[in-house]
Amino acid sequence: MKRILFIAVILLFAARGYAQKDSTFYKHEVRASFGDALVYTYVMDGSIVSSSISVAYFYRPLDWLWIGANFVNYFGETLRYEVREYFPDGRFRDFTRTKIRYSGAIAPEIRFSYLNRKKAILYCGLSAGIGLEDGYDSRELKYPQPFPYIHCTLFGFSCNFGQNKKGFLGGEIGIGYKSTLSIHGGYRF
DSSP states (O other), X not given: OHHHHXXXXXXXXXXXXXXXXXXXXXXXXXXXXXXXXXXXXXXXXXXXXXXXXXXXXXXXXXXXXXXXXXXXXXXXOEEEEEEEEEOTTSOEEEEEEEEEEEEEEXXXXXXXXXXXXXXXXXXXXXXEEEEEEEEOOOSSOOSOEEEEEEEEEEEEEEEEESSSSOEEEXXXXXXXXXXXXXXXXXXXX
């Protein structure tokens, strides 16, 4: 049993080293992405689905670690009801309706790549920060209002192209305010 466990650990480390082997190790990355903001709209109780555009910069100190920051901008009008009165028969009446015009967030992000190849990179990541939303004031709510920004990228990929594989296109699946599904493109140097 010990021998099998020892061999499994050795194979795991060998596989990790093989997966991280990359002949094009660039330290800087700039990217722009477009995605849906379904979680943001759902949490804010919106009636119109918003979209998000984000711009990010990453620095890569190790071949598997990326550290950076992103700016996320939400657009689309989101309606939010602040005061609601419920009646015994199940009906309700809204007293205040607020329209959000703009939301944006700046947040640091950390990303872990678990497959680095010349043509593709697979990764996951975590981002957290604070955002601001601006809208039309009501009696109960005055804008701008801060909100907590959290996003977890469950699966992300980028396909590298170009003569030196510096350009890339890709996508992400995540949970949080940034997007549920997004596409991105960028440049590494």
